[in-house]
Amino acid sequence: MKKAFPILGVLTALFLAYAFYQALWVAPTEQTMGNVQRIFYYHVPSAIIGFMLFFINFGASIFYLIKRNPAADMVALVTAEVGVVFLTVNLVTGPIWARPVWGIWWTWDMRLTSTLVLWLIYVSYLFLRRFSSSGETPLLAAALAVLGALCVPFVYFSIWFFRTQHPQPVMGGGGSIDPRMLHVLLINWLAFSCFAFLVCWARYRLEQLQREVDTAYAMESLRDPRRSA
Amino acid sequence: MSAPTGITRVTLLKDLRLEWRSKDAINSMLFFSLLVVVVFAFSFDPTAEESRQIAGGLVWVAFLFAAVVALNQTWAREIRNQVLDAYRVSPAPPNSLFIAKVLGNFIFVSVLEALMTPLFIMFYRLRALGPAWQLALVAALGTWALVVNGTFFAAMSLRTRSREIMLPLLLFPFSSPALIAMVQATTAILNGEGAHFWIVLLATYDLVFTTVCLLLFETVLNAE
Amino acid sequence: MTENAPVITVTNLIKQFGRFAALRGITAEFAGAKLYAILGDNGAGKTTLLRTLAGLSQPSSGQVSILAAREFRDICQHIGYMAHPSLLYDEMSGIENLEYFARLYGIADGTRCAEVIRSVGLDPDLPRPVGQYSQGMRQRMSLARALLNDPKILLLDEPFSNVDAHSATEMARLLARIRDEGKTILVVTHQASLLENVADEFVWMEYGKIVERTHALKAESKV
Numbered sequence: 081m082k083k084a085f086p087i088l089g090v091l092t093a094l095f096l097a098y099a100f101y102q103a104l105w106v107a108p109t110e111q112t113m114g115n116v117q118r119i120f121y122y123h124v125p126s127a128i129i130g131f132m133l134f135f136i137n138f139g140a141s142i143f144y145l146i147k148r149n150p151a152a153d154m155v156a157l158v159t160a161e162v163g164v165v166f167l168t169v170n171l172v173t174g175p176i177w178a179r180p181v182w183g184i185w186w187t188w189d190m191r192l193t194s195t196l197v198l199w200l201i202y203v204s205y206l207f208l209r210r211f212s213s214s215g216e217t218p219l220l221a222a223a224l225a226v227l228g229a230l231c232v233p234f235v236y237f238s239i240w241f242f243r244t245q246h247p248q249p250v251m252g253g254g255g256s257i258d259p260r261m262l263h264v265l266l267i268n269w270l271a272f273s274c275f276a277f278l279v280c281w282a283r284y285r286l287e288q289l290q291r292e293v294d295t296a297y298a299m300e301s302l303r304d305p306r307r308s309a
Numbered sequence: 310m311s312a313p314t315g316i317t318r319v320t321l322l323k324d325l326r327l328e329w330r331s332k333d334a335i336n337s338m339l340f341f342s343l344l345v346v347v348v349f350a351f352s353f354d355p356t357a358e359e360s361r362q363i364a365g366g367l368v369w370v371a372f373l374f375a376a377v378v379a380l381n382q383t384w385a386r387e388i389r390n391q392v393l394d395a396y397r398v399s400p401a402p403p404n405s406l407f408i409a410k411v412l413g414n415f416i417f418v419s420v421l422e423a424l425m426t427p428l429f430i431m432f433y434r435l436r437a438l439g440p441a442w443q444l445a446l447v448a449a450l451g452t453w454a455l456v457v458n459g460t461f462f463a464a465m466s467l468r469t470r471s472r473e474i475m476l477p478l479l480l481f482p483f484s485s486p487a488l489i490a491m492v493q494a495t496t497a498i499l500n501g502e503g504a505h506f507w508i509v510l511l512a513t514y515d516l517v518f519t520t521v522c523l524l525l526f527e528t529v530l531n532a533e
Numbered sequence: 534m535t536e537n538a539p540v541i542t543v544t545n546l547i548k549q550f551g552r553f554a555a556l557r558g559i560t561a562e563f564a565g566a567k568l569y570a571i572l573g574d575n576g577a578g579k580t581t582l583l584r585t586l587a588g589l590s591q592p593s594s595g596q597v598s599i600l601a602a603r604e605f606r607d608i609c610q611h612i613g614y615m616a617h618p619s620l621l622y623d624e625m626s627g628i629e630n631l632e633y634f635a636r637l638y639g640i641a642d643g644t645r646c647a648e649v650i651r652s653v654g655l656d657p658d659l660p661r662p663v664g665q666y667s668q669g670m671r672q673r674m675s676l677a678r679a680l681l682n683d684p685k686i687l688l689l690d691e692p693f694s695n696v697d698a699h700s701a702t703e704m705a706r707l708l709a710r711i712r713d714e715g716k717t718i719l720v721v722t723h724q725a726s727l728l729e730n731v732a733d734e735f736v737w738m739e740y741g742k743i744v745e746r747t748h749a750l751k752a753e754s755k756v
Contacts (some may be wrong), residue, residue, distance in 0.1 A: 145525075145528070197482065197485050197486075200481075200482040200485070201482045201483060203482075204478050204479050204482045204483070207475070207478050207479075208465070208469065208475070208478075208479065211469040211470050211471060211475055212468055212469050212470075213468060213469055213470050213550070214468035214469075214532050214533055214550075215533065215548060215549060215550045215590070215591070215593060216468075216531075216532035216533060216591055217532075219528055219529070219532040220465055220468060220529060220532050223465070223525040223528055223529050223532075224465065224479070226521065226525065227461075227483055227518070227521060227522075227525075228483065230517060230518070230521060231483055231485075231486060234486035234487070234510070234513075234514050234517075235485065235486050237486070237510055238485075238486040238487075238489040238490050238493075238510060239489065294549075294551055294552045295549065295554075297552050298549050298550075298551075298552055298553050298554035298557070299547075299549075299554055299557050299558075315636070316636060316637060319633060319636045320633075323622075323625075323633050326625070327622060327624050327625065330624045330625075330662075331624050386622070389623065390618045390619045390620055390621055390622070390623065391616055391618040391620055392620055392621065392622055394587075394589055394614070394616060394620055395614075395620040395621075395634060395637075395678065396637065397588070397589055398587050398588060398589060398609060398612060398614045399609065399634065399637040399638055399682075400606070400609045400610055400637070400638060400639070401637040401638075531589075531591065532591070533584070533589060533590045533591060
């Protein structure tokens with residue numbers, strides 16, 4: 081960990097710089113939207129990575145409910161936190177892009193609304209973890225995460241009925257995207273995935289140390305008079 | 310040991326009896342709902358023709374607030390004197406308690422809705438263009454969704470600091486698909502449009518969340 | 534079961550709440566048909582220990598074995614738990630409360646509730662809701678609730694608090710009688726002197742650990 085982390089950090093930074101260069105200079109300018117379309121290389125990867133992290137959170141939570149493995153709980157916590165950050169990036173870049181292109185900051189269409197609801201769900205998950213006074217917070221959080229993941233299909237179906245203003249996803253075919261743009265998108269997605277992994281790793285390590293400190297502190301309580309004597 | 314359904318029954322009867330004696334929850338909920346209806350009438354001009362378009366939303370937001378008050382009240386009674394612990398040390402199955410609480414809250418909130426609906430009709434001059442039985446069905450399914458989730462999240466917020474604020478923080482986001490379906494269905498029926506999609510969606514939501522809450526309730530109740 | 538075989542065994546019990554540990558590694562055995570007084574300052578972990586034994590609190594690590602069972606579900610029929618709060622509904626009368634809890638234990642015998650109430654020295658026909666009882670009466674009714682299922686193990690948290698001296702002595706005598714019927718009793722209390730001639734063993738807790746077990750009350754604590 082001590083050696084691998086800085087090396088991976090430098091590699092990721094280089095990769096991100098390369099992806100940045102690709103997004104701003106190499107990728108072709110979109111015909112109608114112009115340069116503002118380049119935010120696409122940040123908007124889309126952040127959403128995909130956010131969803132990926134929430135998916136891992138779901139898996140880790142199920143695993144925790146069955147096995148009561150503390151590492152699974154830490155993975156769930158970390159992926160939810162980092163996932164919320166990435167989804168926030170997505171929700172912030174969305175309006176910045178929408179304003180010049182659609183002429184509005186926000187529209188209550190399917191994809192925007194469902195992303196917002198998902199963001200709200202995981203923020204409330206983090207709230208529960210923060211506010212819990214239980215000694216079994218991981219269990220409560222895991223139960224909530226399962227409900228949150230089950231909410232996702234309902235969120236999509238319930239918002240499905242609204243007409244959508246949002247372009248179809250470029251990944252699943254159907255969209256007519258320049259292959260060079262797709263290439264840059266993939267590079268950015270990979271670079272940010274590496275970055276997300278690195279942040280999760282650091283946060284996981286931090287949480288692990290925090291818990292060790294908490295346990296040590298609790299077990300060797302400073303209030304114990306026989307220790308201070 | 311008594312059958313789980315028997316325990317559900319006596320627990321529900323006990324809750325109703327306690328409510329009948331103290332009338333805390335029902336009185337405060339009734340007055341609160343009346344206030345919500347009046348405040349809404351001040352905020353959204355009820356004489357306007359457009360009010361029918363938003364009436365579905367108004368009704369459900371009012372019900373949602375009332376349900377939160379009701380849910381906090383029913384658990385507050387179990388917290389006082391830590392009576393919930395007496396249930397937890399007994400061999401009675403936790404899910405019997407869950408179902409009893411859900412049914413109890415369902416009754417409270419339904420009574421409330423039955424009393425608030427005439428007020429809404431009066432103030433907003435509502436007249437359903439679609440079939441009224443569908444409205445009743447949507448009300449029942451929607452209330453069930455709120456009450457199942459609410460009872461579960463209320464049990465969860467027992468284990469947090471600032472319990473009463475935690476309930477809406479959990480309930481609102483997790484119920485949003487159900488809320489969208491309720492509001493859309495109500496508005497559609499009021500305007501004489503089809504609401505089958507929403508009713509099916511709501512019923513599925515109820516089924517899935519009731520099942521999962523039953524599976525997880527014991528874990529949450531004992532997570533001290 | 535022989536009389537001195539342990540009915541409760543706890544091994545390296547730890548209960549942690551973030552940066553604070555209520556129990557910091559408790560290993561102990563409690564034998565059958567004895568009355569144990571658990572003593573210690575506020576925050577020593579007495580209540581948490583009792584709640585863990587009652588299955589209300591899940592240990593962070595370590596094991597609890599009661600009547601040779603690990604699963605709480607298997608033995609909760611045999612445990613009676615009395616907490617510092619009354620664990621009763623204030624709006625209902627004593628007998629109504631007990632009738633409800635009797636259903637939870639599947640007790641079909643209709644006379645059992647009245648019998649238990651009489652055994653703690655209260656009148657089962659008292660129509661007053663528990664919320665209007667005096668503190669001493671409420672404590673006794675609370676004890677009656679814990680005794681309802683005729684448990685083999687009684688876990689009592691501060692049963693004498695706010696009870697007048699006469700009633701407290703009477704309650705201690707009642708506990709001794711229950712112990713003599715072959716039941717194991719763990720009593721958490723501040724008023725150790727009340728149990729001076731009653732308890733078989735005194736268990737001293739400090740900062741989440743058991744520090745000493747004595748058969749007689751130490752002189753300095755007889756205040």
